[in-house]
Ligand SMILES: [Fe+2]
């Protein structure tokens with residue numbers, strides 16, 4: 001968690017990032033906790049397998065990959081295509097609030113592959129694309145109190 005903290009604090013300043021804590025992703029996991037978990041496990045995974053990554057870009061891209069800023073369970077008509085459209089919305093919002101590198105943009109834009117047609121181009125975007133799916137599955141199955149330790153260090 002420590003290795004994420006400085007990038008997280010940086011992103012929370014002067015942006016709408018804290019809004020993501022008002023929106024549920026899966027179960028009782030908010031979008032904020034979800035993106036912190038995806039960043040955390042993406043780094044853990046790359047370390048475990050000895051994959052060389054740009055840590056800063058991987059963490060920032062992962063933190064912003066679901067920066068779509070709405071509740072996708074609100075029942076609105078356009079939410080039917082949320083799975084296909086939210087990477088683009090997240091990228092647009094993120095570009096309004098941050099200066100993003102090509103790698104960070106790719107992480108956000110391609111994280112729903114293969115639901116969206118273009119495959120991830122960098123190692124960092126492939127990792128986030130895979131870890132996001134595992135995290136989403138875990139949150140959905142666990143339903144309540146997923147990522148107990150991350151939760152404690154985030155909300156303490
Ligand atoms: Fe997403």
Ligand SMILES: [Fe+2]
Nearest residue numbers: 034065066132
């Ligand atoms: Fe996600």
